[in-house]
Amino acid sequence: MLLVLKFAGLCLCLGLCRGLQFNDVDEEAPSAAQTSKYGSLWPLPQEVNIAETSFKLSSSTFRIVDSKQSSAGPSCNILQNAYRKYFEYMFGVARKQEFGKNGRPGLSELTELQVWVTSVDSECDGYPSITSDESCDLSLNVSLCLLSRAMSQLILSPLSFQKNINATKIKDFPRFAHRGILLDTSRHYLPVKAILTTLETMAMNKYNVFHWHIVDDPSFPYLSRTFPNLSQKGAYHPYTHVYTPADVKMVIEFARLRGIRVIPEFDTPGHTQSWGKGQANLLTPCYSGSKPSGSFGPVNPILNTTYDFMTQFFKEISSVFPDAYVHLGGDEVDFTCWRSNPDIQKFMEDHGFGHDYSKLESFYIQRLLDIVTSTKKGYMIWQEVFDNGVKLKPDTVVHVWIGGGSNEELSKVTASGYTTILSAPWYLDYISYGQDWQKYYKVEPLNFNGTEQQKKLVIGGEACMWGEYVDATNLTPRLWPRASAVAERLWSHQNVTDINDAYSRLSAHRCRLVERGIPAEPLFSSYCPREYKAV
């Protein structure tokens, strides 16, 4: 018996077809949850049909092979890495012995998974992009099998050490193309290992964008080749709390192999206190009366040196980060310091800005956007930049983050013809008691006033984990499975809204994460067959 996985484009990560999303967890349903007919599938595929008949699987005979018709084969790194990973997920690593592998009579064996990439361009060596085709079909046909007994009993038998897989048809593709997680490595430094663990778990939840909010006021951990003083002076520690070029490369490659884009954010002109430590004259000197107070405000927008610096800096960034987009921030600019500075005041007068400092902000951003455009990159910006009327490239992605009024904002942004992503309802750093995953799950991103055309401009969303109260000690259990709820909202069909069914699948999904070594926290009183052991 063989199983064919058929991808329109390179699926980038075998897990994108979740016919393979079974494991021991499915065999023992968590006690508290009623079982979903979709088992532990998460996020739910667009179309799925699970028959009652099942096939046995044995690690000694099961093979994943490239279909003859496939446009990608043994030389495709992405694919071969995915084969190894999913084989391990399916059969575990060495510690898990396989018992009874001769199986029971009457159960057909599935011995081969054929992977068929149908697109001409297999993208094996490329990077994922907003236009990557993530659709795939899985069909496990039962017509060849003679089944002597009810297989479902075998599947549920807790004494069965044999893996089984049900006959299944899946037709799958994402509802939104941009499904991201924001991590903040400035408020707390996250060791690379914590980032890689997040990427690994993102892949298990079909996230495809890592929004790396890499620097901010508190620290500047990005080690710039062009301006090494930025991290030398601006990081929490110049050696132990920085991301070296090798670190950044590793993160990008680790993400690429999992079909995840890495979009770095270098937020300016606000949120830049740490930049000032290693780059003289970059920030605005604040005044107390007629004298500099010794403290600094946002990036100084009136000096040519500022733009020279940004030109060099973003030239580096454009070559270090392969993604077509960079996030330029532009949020929460505090005008107090600009107002206090006599040189700024004079500049405002000379340019006829009056006392409207948002015009000065726009002046700065406009020049920055031009600089970044010259590096051949597209950009994302936080919503304030749009709100302030800055002239944006048509392919700009406006990032909506302000809670209360985000529907109105989506209406406005899309009415102006810009693509947009939503984060406002998904600030996962805001914790509260109870099952708040439901709140995230119930969000409908297209629930705003607008034409069909406008709705199409919403290309996705991001769950944000800001770092004030989060570091490597609590990141993973705080992020998962709460971010899994957002993942399904962004992937699955709009009508997938049954909260009880979601509870059941998500409970099983979180136990699968735990089984794979990810400390994803529980939804409610319950247990996993194998509890998290470390620490």
Place this chain on the structure above:
Amino acid sequence: MLLVLKFAGLCLCLGLCRGLQFNDVDEEAPSAAQTSKYGSLWPLPQEVNIAETSFKLSSSTFRIVDSKQSSAGPSCNILQNAYRKYFEYMFGVARKQEFGKNGRPGLSELTELQVWVTSVDSECDGYPSITSDESCDLSLNVSLCLLSRAMSQLILSPLSFQKNINATKIKDFPRFAHRGILLDTSRHYLPVKAILTTLETMAMNKYNVFHWHIVDDPSFPYLSRTFPNLSQKGAYHPYTHVYTPADVKMVIEFARLRGIRVIPEFDTPGHTQSWGKGQANLLTPCYSGSKPSGSFGPVNPILNTTYDFMTQFFKEISSVFPDAYVHLGGDEVDFTCWRSNPDIQKFMEDHGFGHDYSKLESFYIQRLLDIVTSTKKGYMIWQEVFDNGVKLKPDTVVHVWIGGGSNEELSKVTASGYTTILSAPWYLDYISYGQDWQKYYKVEPLNFNGTEQQKKLVIGGEACMWGEYVDATNLTPRLWPRASAVAERLWSHQNVTDINDAYSRLSAHRCRLVERGIPAEPLFSSYCPREYKAV
């Protein structure tokens, strides 16, 4: 140069004198916090005096020895285990190489720590109790030392791999005798390792009571030798989700070596759904109209078999758990099922209880208390038992947990002459955004109306981590350092209330926990010299 640690009683855990609470963390202050003159001491000792002069320490020469006058020596397990642990804390384990151990000229070396237990009964083989003397003095005298240069510079030098310790005098004892953490192993099963990690961290925070809320409605993980069906049927899984007698023994011994009492809670008559699965006729059958509905309510208080069972069960418990106290619960009894049951109704009539089911509850509890008293144990109970007017032994500990009105409750309980502990403000499972440790820290347990005599009856408090949303994946970062805030409130002097000083010390303390492998979450944007690496 030598240092003498003098204990009134056996300190049970060397760490109880925190002159030894230094490590590399102190050498590099966290960026965000202003530094406290008490460094990273947590909880703050009752009296502490740190001089500017310091001594060097080297793992190759430093020794911890039993003072000649000490009543405890090499044969004292508790002490020897503590020596090893604190030596490791001080100098790290193998991975940390010691550089420059020949040190700098002019810095006196501290080569010996003499430990002097002054009490006649050293308690080396015994268990800690509510009357254990936890006081200790530490005096590191500087009069012998000639110091050629300012030592503080050396201490702060980030390039110094040498450990230094400041001349210090400490006189210490706890404000409250009962300082506990409640873990709930019923709503989620916690692997033994997670419990041991909690005990280890409790010792680092001078907690001395582990309140083991071991069973409850969702599951019964306690493996009873007398009634093995209780866990066989009532645990989430009869093998993987139970605490065997060996597990329980290990937890108790691990705790004992750290000066921590283990008080198990077997909560009845409510919160007992899981008991009913393995013990027929123990729970009250609920009725729907004139017929049993198939569901069950609280323990059935009208059957003699119930009391026979409890007698046998608590006989086992009294021998398994060495502590002088057992927690009997008695909270949140729902009368709905009792009301529905005709046999119960008749019993109520026969006993003249009318329709006051709290009288039936008291009837049950009264008999249970007698049973437990006959096992020579004292008991703790949740406040409802006191509120319902049950006759209690004079040494009963009433556990105040209901938020809003806890001050009034403390007044009433102590006015009645009972000892009491407070948990109402310290339900750490209720999470919220931000620095909620401050809320826990600001609680003043004796801020209720009552005489001096009444105040003395408040013997302490407990931080509770109920398990609805907590298992091994998120327990540790959710518990620490939030429970550290409670620890200082229960240990240190009433006037230790400076929140900024606390922030500084607690930030450093949490980095020390991280350094020791405990994933304690951050207070706010900041960093630790060595971030948490695992996962």
